[in-house]
Amino acid sequence: MDRIILGDNQFFGINHMSEDKAQAQAERFRDVGAILEVIDTAYDCGIRAFMFNTHDKVAQLCDHFRLHPERYADLRLYPSMPYAHKYANVVAEKGIFGALNEFVFADASVKQAVGTILRGGKTVFTQNMMEVMRLLVDAEMKMFRGLNVKVVFLQNIVTDILLGMRVKECFVEFAAHLEKKYNVEVGFNTMNMPKLVDFLLDCGLENPIVCSSINKIGYLMSPDMESYEEVMNTRSFRPMAMSIMASGAVPPREAIEYVAGQKNIRSIVFGASSRKNIEETKKIIEEASC
Amino acid sequence: MLKGGIVGFGRMGLTHFSILNNHPEVNFVAVCDASNLMRKNIGKFMGLETFDDYRTMFDDMGLDFVIVATPTATHAETVASAIDHGLHVFVEKPFALNSDDGRRLVAAVEQAGLVNQVGYVIRFNDVFREVKKLLAADAIGELYFFRMEMFAPTVLKEVKSGWRSKKAQGGGCLYDFASHGVDLINYIVGRPVAVAGSVLQNIYSVAVEDLVSTTMLYDDGLQGSLLVNWCDASCRKPAYRMELYGKQGKIIADLHAYKVHFKGEPPLDGFESGWNARYITEFVEPVRYYVRGFEFTRQLDYFIDGILTDRRESLCSFADGLAADEVIEKITRDAAERSC
Numbered sequence: 020m021d022r023i024i025l026g027d028n029q030f031f032g033i034n035h036m037s038e039d040k041a042q043a044q045a046e047r048f049r050d051v052g053a054i055l056e057v058i059d060t061a062y063d064c065g066i067r068a069f070m071f072n073t074h075d076k077v078a079q080l081c082d083h084f085r086l087h088p089e090r091y092a093d094l095r096l097y098p099s100m101p102y103a104h105k106y107a108n109v110v111a112e113k114g115i116f117g118a119l120n121e122f123v124f125a126d127a128s129v130k131q132a133v134g135t136i137l138r139g140g141k142t143v144f145t146q147n148m149m150e151v152m153r154l155l156v157d158a159e160m161k162m163f164r165g166l167n168v169k170v171v172f173l174q175n176i177v178t179d180i181l182l183g184m185r186v187k188e189c190f191v192e193f194a195a196h197l198e199k200k201y202n203v204e205v206g207f208n209t210m211n212m213p214k215l216v217d218f219l220l221d222c223g224l225e226n227p228i229v230c231s232s233i234n235k236i237g238y239l240m241s242p243d244m245e246s247y248e249e250v251m252n253t254r255s256f257r258p259m260a261m262s263i264m265a266s267g268a269v270p271p272r273e274a275i276e277y278v279a280g281q282k283n284i285r286s287i288v289f290g291a292s293s294r295k296n297i298e299e300t301k302k303i304i305e306e307a308s309c
Numbered sequence: 310m311l312k313g314g315i316v317g318f319g320r321m322g323l324t325h326f327s328i329l330n331n332h333p334e335v336n337f338v339a340v341c342d343a344s345n346l347m348r349k350n351i352g353k354f355m356g357l358e359t360f361d362d363y364r365t366m367f368d369d370m371g372l373d374f375v376i377v378a379t380p381t382a383t384h385a386e387t388v389a390s391a392i393d394h395g396l397h398v399f400v401e402k403p404f405a406l407n408s409d410d411g412r413r414l415v416a417a418v419e420q421a422g423l424v425n426q427v428g429y430v431i432r433f434n435d436v437f438r439e440v441k442k443l444l445a446a447d448a449i450g451e452l453y454f455f456r457m458e459m460f461a462p463t464v465l466k467e468v469k470s471g472w473r474s475k476k477a478q479g480g481g482c483l484y485d486f487a488s489h490g491v492d493l494i495n496y497i498v499g500r501p502v503a504v505a506g507s508v509l510q511n512i513y514s515v516a517v518e519d520l521v522s523t524t525m526l527y528d529d530g531l532q533g534s535l536l537v538n539w540c541d542a543s544c545r546k547p548a549y550r551m552e553l554y555g556k557q558g559k560i561i562a563d564l565h566a567y568k569v570h571f572k573g574e575p576p577l578d579g580f581e582s583g584w585n586a587r588y589i590t591e592f593v594e595p596v597r598y599y600v601r602g603f604e605f606t607r608q609l610d611y612f613i614d615g616i617l618t619d620r621r622e623s624l625c626s627f628a629d630g631l632a633a634d635e636v637i638e639k640i641t642r643d644a645a646e647r648s649c
Contacts, residue, residue, distance in 0.1 A: 032545050036588045038563045045545070110320040113471060148350050179600045183327020186354045210599035214331065238590050241599040241606075268590035 020169065020228070020285050021068035023304055024097055025061045025297070026261060029290040030054045031074055035239065036266035047292070051079045060294045062091070064301055070097040070261075070288050072174065078162040085165055097288075099172035099208055100159040149192045156196055168203050170228055175208035182215050187222045194224055206230055206259070210239055213246040216256050226255055230288065232262035235269050235277040251283045261288040271296075272303055279307035311616060314339040314372045316363045316387055317379035318347050321401050321428070325376045328598055328606050332613060339370045363387055367394040374424070374616055377401060380472045381479025385410035392417045397424040399612045403488040404630025406479055408638055411631035418627050424615040426608070426623050427630030429492040431549065431564075433604040433611065435593045440551070440562045441497055443569065448577055449555030455498055455533035457490045461547035463539040467513050474516055481517030483509060483637055486547070487537035491640075492625075492633040493551065494525065498533060500632055501525035507643035512540040523640050564602075565589045 028034070032045030048054050054076065058069065071077045077098075084091045109118040160171070173181075173193055181189045194205040206228035209215045219227040232239035233247060239262055240247050251258050258281070264274040278287055287304055291297045311334055315322050318340050329335045340351050341360040348359035360366040367375070367390060374397035377387050385405045391398045398418065404427050405411040418425045431437055443449070463486065464473075472478040473485060494501070503526045509518035521537040553560040558571040566588045569575075574582055596606035611624060623629075 035565070036590050037566050038548060039566075041545070045543075148354070176601060179598075180323055180327045183330050183598065183600060184323075184355060185330065188354060214598070236590065237595060238593070239599065241595055242597045243595055265590050266588075268588065 020257065020259075021095060021097075022286055022308060023066060023301055024068040024070050024259075024286055024288045025058070025066050026070045026288040026290045027072060027074075027077070029292050030057070030076070031072065034266050035262065036268060040267070044292070051076050051083070054080065055083060057292050057297075061291075061297050062094070064294070064297050066297070066301060067093050068095045068097060068169070068286075070099060070172075072102045073098060073100045073159045073162065074102045081162050081166060094167060096163060096166055096168045097170050097172065097206075098159075098163055098168060099174050101155065101174055101177065149188060152189065152192060153196045156193070157200075160201060168201065170204045170206045171197050171201070172206040172208050172228075172230060175210055175231075178207045178209045178215065179211055182209070182211060182218055185218070187218075190219060190222050190224065204228060206257075208261075211241050212258070213242070213250040216250050216254050219256070220254065226257060228257045228259065228285075230259035230261055230286075232265075233258070233260035233278055233281065233284065234263050234265040235274060236265050238262065238265035238268060248281065251281055257285045258283055259286040259288060260284050263287060263289060271300055275300070275303045275307050279304070310334060310336045311373040311613065312371060313337045313374050313376065314341065314366055314370055315376045315378065316341045316366070317377065317401075318342040318344075318351065319378065322376065322378035324600055324605060325378060325399075325609060328600050328609050329376075329613070331598055332610070334617060335613060339366050339372070341366045364390055367391060367396065372396055374398065374612075378428075381484055382406055382472075382477060384479075385414060388414050389417065392421050392423060395421065395423065397612075397616050399426045399428065399609070400627075400630070401428040402430075402492070402630065402633070403427075403479065403484050403637065404627060404634050406477075406484070406634075408631060408634050411627070411634050415627045415631050422621065424612065424620065424623070425627045426612045426615070427625050427627060427633075428608065429489060429496075429625050429629070429633070430602075430604045430608050431489050431493050432496050432625050433607040434564055435589050435603060436562050436564060436567050437493065437497065437551075439587065439592060440553070440560055440567055443560060443577075444497060444553070446577060448558060448569065448575070448580075449553065449560060449571070450557030452498065452531050452553060452555050454531070454554040455494070456552045457494055457533065457535045458550045459486065459490050459537040459539075459547065460541040460544045461486060461539045462542050462544050463547075464513050464519055465540060465542050467515065469515055474514055476517050481509075481514070482519050482537055482539045483521050483640065486539050487521040487535065488633055488637060490535050490537055490549070491636045492629065493549070494533065494535065495629065495632050495636065496625075497551070498531070498553070499527065501533075501636060501639075502528055504636070504639045504643050507640045507647065509641070509644045512538075521640065523643065525636075 029044050030048045032041045034041040197203050197205045208230045212231035237244040260278045263278045289300050313335050330337055339358040341363045351357050352359050375391045377400040384400055388398055388400050468474045473480040504523045507523040510520040512519035519540045523535050525533045549564055551562045561568045568586045570584050571582050596603050
């Protein structure tokens with residue numbers, strides 16, 4: 020696993036502290052070209068690992084990567100799925116199964132694949148929840164075909180709702196499907212890391228990869244920082260840190276020194292949009308990690 | 310341990326369930342949902358009792374409380390039955406589709422002495438809690454004007470089917486989305502005595518409105534405007550913005566931050582004359598379990614805490630839900646008169 024990963028929240032107007040900042044970012048990155056410029060800058064600074072949501076624009080980025088295999092020969096992707104906001108309204112409108120139907124059957128290749136098992140009609144098919152999950156994963160994975168995918172993450176809202184429901188099969192089957200069909204490891208994004216780690220271990224997933232907010236002020240760390248530190252020190256898993264600067268509330272050096280002080284953290288995901296910030300952050304992480 | 314049940318296992322039902330399912334004092338035992346598929350999967354993967362009729366669930370399961378998260382048109386009937394069964398009730402917003410039903414439910418729940426709450430979750434947002442405190446401390450002097458704006462990318466093309474496009478089921482921007490703004494105004498500023506110039510405008514929807522605008526009037530000369538548009542493709546998710554103008558200052562707040570401007574010396578410690586920006590990272594308190602936002606956990610834990618501590622007053626009671634419904638009815642009537 021890579022020590023330093025560039026995240027993508029800044030490209031999609033996601034900021035957990037300020038809607039003004041989010042707006043400014045959404046304006047700056049309205050087209051894929053502006054996003055690519057930042058990715059190229061990071062790549063030229065020596066960053067090879069990138070975490071992406073399965074946003075429509077990421078599909079366009081992936082097309083670009085495939086078109087220029089030499090430029091991105093060493094690129095390593097850490098995608099997170101699904102991009103939840105595209106599902107949210109349909110779920111409110113049509114319920115979970117209505118939404119699943121809509122998304123599963125919106126995809127032509129899925130329609131084809133499903134054709135063979137559709138003898139009993141849509142109803143019988145959607146009763147097999149795990150099969151639906153596998154098809155949704157396949158639909159989302161398509162944008163990364165031919166690229167070097169290291170770890171596929173389950174997005175945090177989905178992870179945390181499923182964790183709340185305590186349905187072990189979802190976690191086990193998600194991991195099994197990606198490992199078997201794509202030969203990639205799975206990870207889980209969460210806002211509730213301590214609870215999730217114990218649950219994953221309980222599911223029998225060995226040494227799981229768990230990516231969560233980890234920062235000096237305890238922002239987006241439920242239930243509290245102490246539980247995070249205790250779990251990192253006592254459980255067998257691979258922690259990854261994101262939101263290390265708490266959306267800008269903690270200055271970079273201070274933020275990184277805290278995270279680097281947690282010895283078991285494997286990877287640090289950070290967001291930045293300028294060469295200066297990317298270079299500086301990378302340098303501080305490398306210094307602090309020595 | 311409190312025994313809980315849920316009626317309506319859609320997007321909000323799921324969210325509420327996952328937040329409360331690992332509350333140390335809660336044991337969910339039953340789910341009622343209209344979908345046969347949903348019931349089968351809940352039974353298979355979660356081992357809960359499932360029902361297609363909430364009355365049977367209330368009769369059979371010996372529940373302490375229920376979460377009602379069905380489309381609005383069914384709230385009144387479901388909540389009335391829950392009160393008859395002596396259950397504490399959390400019901401999603403908006404409260405009821407007409408204020409006559411709402412008044413009956415308020416009377417019934419108060420008579421029964423049960424904990425009651427409506428899911429106006431923005432009341433539990435950390436920024437708006439701070440804004441409420443600032444006003445309670447008279448930080449910006451006498452209010453003379455406010456502006457509440459809400460935007461969301463909810464409806465971006467013509468919609469003909471589903472409960473959201475049916476007025477009789479509680480669809481439309483006014484009930485489904487603008488109700489949050491109406492309630493937040495009631496909570497932070499107070500209840501308007503009248504509304505004027507209300508317009509309910511269709512944009513993509515055929516049978517319901519997509520945009521709501523109105524002016525709210527108060528006895529003491531205060532006025533404010535509410536503008537809500539759920540056809541805004543430029544937003545990533547729902548956005549709330551409230552501006553409050555007082556004789557000594559001004560506040561601009563959204564879900565993540567607020568700015569306060571003081572005309573002269575601020576009356577509170579920790580602030581300076583002129584602009585002061587405060588971000589959620591500076592004052593948010595962590596929650597026990599996080600799904601979709603701090604406020605979702607905060608409102609449910611507040612509800613459960615009310616049952617455990619026998620608290621009778623509520624930060625967002627049925628009476629508050631009724632008050633929002635009454636303003637919504639005023640807006641509807643005002644808009645109808647205008648278009649006649």
